[in-house]
Structures are given as structure tokens and as C-alpha cells.
Amino acid sequence: MSLIVRYMRLADVPQVVTIDHQSFNPPWTARSYAYEITESTYTHMMVVEEAGKPEPQSFWQRMLGVPPEQPRRIVSYGGLWQIADEAHISTIASHPQLRGRGFGEIALAGMVQKALNQRASYIVLEVRVSNVSAQKLYHKYDFEIFDLKKHYYSNNGEDAYDMRLDLADAAVRQRVSQRFATLKQRQPFADDYTQTARGR
Numbered sequence: 001m002s003l004i005v006r007y008m009r010l011a012d013v014p015q016v017v018t019i020d021h022q023s024f025n026p027p028w029t030a031r032s033y034a035y036e037i038t039e040s041t042y043t044h045m046m047v048v049e050e051a052g053k054p055e056p057q058s059f060w061q062r063m064l065g066v067p068p069e070q071p072r073r074i075v076s077y078g079g080l081w082q083i084a085d086e087a088h089i090s091t092i093a094s095h096p097q098l099r100g101r102g103f104g105e106i107a108l109a110g111m112v113q114k115a116l117n118q119r120a121s122y123i124v125l126e127v128r129v130s131n132v133s134a135q136k137l138y139h140k141y142d143f144e145i146f147d148l149k150k151h152y153y154s155n156n157g158e159d160a161y162d163m164r165l166d167l168a169d170a171a172v173r174q175r176v177s178q179r180f181a182t183l184k185q186r187q188p189f190a191d192d193y194t195q196t197a198r199g200r
Contacts, residue, residue, distance in 0.1 A: 003189035005110045007198065008037055008045035008077060015074040016047065023093040025155045036079060036090075043090075044080040044114055046193050048106050049073070076103035080111040087115035087167075089125040102187050105137060112141055112165065113180045113194040121168045126152060126160040138163050141179065142172055 008016065013033045020027040036043045051072050075098050079090035089111055094104040115123050126149060127134050143163040152160035166172055184191070 002051045003075070003106070003187070004049050004051070004192060005106060005189055005194070006047060006049065006192040007196065008033070008047045010034060010037055012047050012049075012074055012077075013037075016077050019074065019077065019093055019095050020091075022096045024091075028091065040081075042081055042083050044082065044111070044118075044193075044198060046078050046080070046107065046110055046114070047074045048076040048103050048110070048189070050075045075101075076107040078107040078111050080114055082115065082118055082120055085119070085121035087111075087118065087120035087123040089123060092125075102183075105140075106183065106187065106189060108137060108141060109180050109183050110191070110193050112176055116167055116173060116176055117194055121166075123165040123167065125163050127163060128153060129159045129161055135161065135163075141165065142175065 013030050016033055017027070017030050033045070036045050049072055074095070076092070076094040078092040081088040081090050089108075092104065092107055092111070094101075094107070112123060123143075124146075125138065125143070127138065129148075143165045145161045146164040147162040149160040149162055151157040165176075167176070180194075
């Protein structure tokens with residue numbers, strides 16, 4: 001198994017939408033993702049992709065030199081908006097069957113590092129007050145509760161915490177970069193996102 005962190009592509013949308021529908025109510029539409037990928041000028045959508053073992057080949061595929069197909073699946077994804085010096089994590093989720101394996105943390109760490117490389121001064125996100133596990137992850141990355149947004153979620157009127165990470169602080173920037181490097185050592189992945197120009 002190998003992992004890569006990269007920009008989201010249109011071909012990823014069906015897998016991403018499947019995860020989204022299993023994770024959120026209301027979910028984003030396929031059209032929303034397509035817009036973010038192809039039309040929005042301030043969006044940095046990303047995925048964490050897992051490549052499995054190559055599929056067994058037939059005799060003729062081997063004889064003809066057809067390269068073996070490597071099954072790939074999206075294990076987590078996220079969306080980062082950046083306008084001026086503000087970065088905003090618009091969405092983040094892991095495949096429901098693969099939670100607890102650190103893929104969501106890789107997505108979060110990748111977006112935080114991207115914002116840092118883009119010279120954002122701070123990052124904002126919203127999280128349900130009931131989503132304690134997500135809040136723990138955000139706190140681990142130095143996000144702090146800034147405000148409470150009453151009745152933020154349209155499906156049930158639940159409140160959201162407005163959480164923020166101050167990237168203007170040099171000590172925080174250093175911790176962010178060190179945490180990203182440590183995560184890469186602990187759970188190796190190729191990084192084709194944080195320092196790569198936005199793809200189309």
C-alpha cells in the first residue's frame with residue numbers, strides 16, 4: 001500500500017461524493033465539487049489516495065507488455081479556500097470504513113501545510129459541537145475555539161464551533177511544519193499537494 005496527497009481531479013468526484021454522502025447531511029453535490037475543481041479561483045481541493053497491489057495479469061497482457069493495473073481509492077479528502085491571508089477548511093472527511101487509520105489527519109495536516117506555504121495568516125473551520133473526535137484532532141493541530149455559531153447546521157439546527165489556527169505566530173508555524181514532517185515519517189506518503197501549483 002502506498003499513499004499520495006494530491007490535488008483533487010474531476011475523475012475523483014464520484015468516489016468523493018460517495019464518501020461525502022456517507023459522512024454529511026446535507027452532502028455536497030457532484031456539481032459543487034466540479035465547480036471547486038475547475039472554476040473556483042481560490043480553492044485548493046485535495047485527496048489522499050491509496051494505491052493497492054497490482055491486479056494479476058493474463059498471459060496475453062504479460063506477453064503484450066501491458067502495464068499492470070494498480071487499484072486506487074480515495075481514503076480521505078478535503079477542501080481549502082484561501083482569500084487574501086485567510087484560509088478556510090470547507091470540508092474534510094475520511095472513508096467511513098477506513099476511519100481510525102490516520103487518513104483524516106493526513107488530509108488535515110496537508111491542508112494546514114498548504115495554507116502555511118500559501119502564506120495564510122490564519123485558518124478557520126466549523127465543526128459540530130457534538131463532533132468531539134474531530135475537535136480533538138483540530139486541537140492536536142493547535143486550533144482553538146474562537147466563537148459559537150448558533151443553529152449553524154441546516155439539517156438539524158445544531159450549533160458549530162468556529163475554530164481557528166493562528167499562522168502569524170512563528171512558533172505555531174514551526175510546530176505545524178514539524179508536525180507535518182513527523183506525520184510523513186510515521187505514515188509515509190508522497191506529497192504532490194502542499195508545494196505544488198494548483199492543478200486544473
